[in-house]
Amino acid sequence: MIETIATKPYSDQKPGTSGLRKKVPHFQQQNYVQNFLQAIFDTVAKGERETLVIGGDGRFFNRDVVAIAIRMAAANGYGRVIVGKDGILSTPAASNLIRKRGAAGGIILSASHNPGGPDGDFGIKYNIENGGPAPERITSKIFEKTRSIEAYRIYSAPAPHFNEIGTHKLGDMEIEIVDPVADYADLMEELFDFQKIRDLIASGFRIRFDAMHAVTGPYATEILEHRLGAPAGTVINGEPKEDFGGGHPDPNAVYAAELIDELMQGDGPDFGAASDGDGDRNLIVGKGMVVTPSDSLAVLAANAHLAPAYRNGIAGIARSMPTSQAADRVARKLGVGIYETPTGWKYFGNLLDAGKVTICGEESAGTGSDHVREKDGVWAVLLWLNILAERQEGVREIMESHWAEYGRTFYQRHDFEEIESEKAEGLMESLRDRLASMAGQRFGSLVVSEADDFSYKDPIDGSVATGQGVRIVFSGGGRIVFRLSGTGTSGATLRVYIERYEPDPAKHGEDPAEALAELISIADSVGEIRKRTGRSEPDVVT
Structure with a gap:
């Protein structure tokens, strides 16, 4: 039997660059998962009897959410769900299954490279019929749905066990448990x-x-x-x-x-x-x-x-x-x-x-x-x-x-993690305010040739994405990029990307930290990192 259960919206279910990510206890709040999944189903509104792929990376809470997603898919008109055995599917394997089986889309449960466990991170994202992550036009609509949701639909019977390959039924919906690796x-x-x-x-x-x-x-x-x-x-x-x-x-x-x-x-x-x-x-x-x-x-x-x-x-x-x-x-x-x-x-x-x-x-x-x-x-x-x-x-x-x-491009990324969001936003706003006057300025031995806040117009559908990161380009092939990451679950992560092009093979053996030393110093002074965040060193250098 399909149940319609009253719920209240949460204000913080806006998907980031790779879906919705929060700490596990946050997802465990009453109806938090159900609200987001219902918002997905309401947004994509596929025709009845469509196929949905479900799986995740096996982190803590994965099995629970797979079971919820199966029951909600049955209540929202899907004809078939394909589930990785034990609820497991790597993200590329899920993409392949969506494409190979002609599915309408997929629910992928992961927080990617973030830590797991009862107090770790969790995530939910929707992939569309081409196997790729939902574009912004869809994720924006999902977020709008989460802000006004009043009820969700779920099948009252429990989901069948998905620890063995085979097929099951839940109401009119067929559940196919597959080997997550073979295809x-x-x-x-x-x-x-x-x-x-x-x-x-x-x-x-x-x-x-x-x-x-x-x-x-x-x-x-x-x-x-x-x-x-x-x-x-x-x-x-x-x-x-x-x-x-x-x-x-x-x-x-x-x-x-x-x-x-x-x-x-x-x-x-x-x-x-x-x-x-x-x-x-x-x-x-x-x-x-x-x-x-x-x-x-x-x-x-x-x-x-x-x-x-x-x-x-x-x-x-x-x-x-x-x-x-x-x-x-x-x-x-x-x-x-x-x-x-x-x-x-x-x-x-x-x-x-x-x-x-x-x-x-x-x-x-x-x-x-x-x-x-x-x-x-x-x-x-x-x-x-x-x-x-x-x-x-x-x-x-x-x-x-x-x-x-x-030629060699020396390159490093410096991550400053869990900065207070207000301080991180203030740093980026300050950079944006100074962009117009930055071209032609000299910093040490380097001169800025151009500086902007990156925006992108999709050449296929014409959609526009703005505010994607501050770029400062120097004459001679150096570049510094500042942006805030959208993959964390607490505070803000400031990422600073530093690169320098070196055409001379005699200099290709230089240590990257030494090759980038001047740009690293400029990044701190231009970005006012120490002044605004109190951080003198990045948490991670990659």
Whole structure:
């Protein structure tokens, strides 16, 4: 039986760049989850008997919300829901399922790279029929619905157990429990030359993949160890846990320090990688070298033709605005389009659907292609392995060769976390107020060539996004970007992106911190970071 239950709206259910994210206790408030899910269903208002995909990264509270979502889907007219066994689906695997099964959309439960557990973070986002995150025109309507909601609809019977593959019924709705890994692994085998990678591994090439007790453990184990023949134990921390084993599932130099330390040893593995909570981000490490996400995007785009799926070349490259301009030089040499978008994978969807781009990336460790409509950590690892197998070179050799051809972009991101929101907003407003007079100003040895508050007009649908981050560009190829992150759950995170282009190969071996020292100092003085926040050092440097 379908029940209609009275409720009252919450004022804070505005989705960020990747859905609604809050602390678990916040989501556990009465009807908080139900309100947001009903607002989604009311907004998308698909025809009856449509298919909905449901799954998440397995963090604490995932199972509870999967069960609620199944019952509410049944009450809102869906004909079928496809659920990952145990409520598990990596974000790229969910995107693939939506596309492969012709679903109307999907509910993905994740707070990505944020920590989990009873006091950790949780998130809900809606992906549309192309498999990608809902665009702003939809998320804005969802938010408006949350502000006026008076009731939600739910099926009175409990959801069936989803710990075994099979089918069930809830009222008129069919529930299909699927292997969360199989379809995705099959797709990867279509995209890449698995035999070439098997041969590389069989030759003694050693891999270490840190799944960080997050969702990609089963995916990496199936693909790397079972299908590609890597030895058992290649995947570490491979069991997904509700609290990520007490760790922080963010694949960067801080939280993947043990993996990086292992790759820095002379007798360490040849290749290391890590992924995040929901499987859409990646870290690439070579023997003695950490590859920045911006460099990884550029290298993957320049070498994509070495993998079967991209043999005929790529249509174009898209990158988020704060991502370094290294990929721009690749696009120019290949003679393809380069698109600079706001942060958030949803901005790539129209470009991918229109065939304008093939490879996309963000500096926050996300890269992907037109095979799905999400960034994809395991995909990036496999493309790297395919390139390594074809070129028969190590990561360092490939990076040094790339820099010799295109020049090196030194790059860092400095995160100042959990700043009081008022102070963070004040810092950004002060920067915006000074933009008009900044061009031509000298800071140390550098002169500002242009400064603006980034805005974006989608070339496909004409939609406009404003206030996407302050850019300060210096003559000679230096750049500083300031923006507030939309992926945190408390306070505000100020992100400062610092880059400098160096064409001279003789200087490519310089330490990034030294190469960027002057720009780092300028960022603090121009942004008035210490003055306005009291912070003298970033919490995280990546």
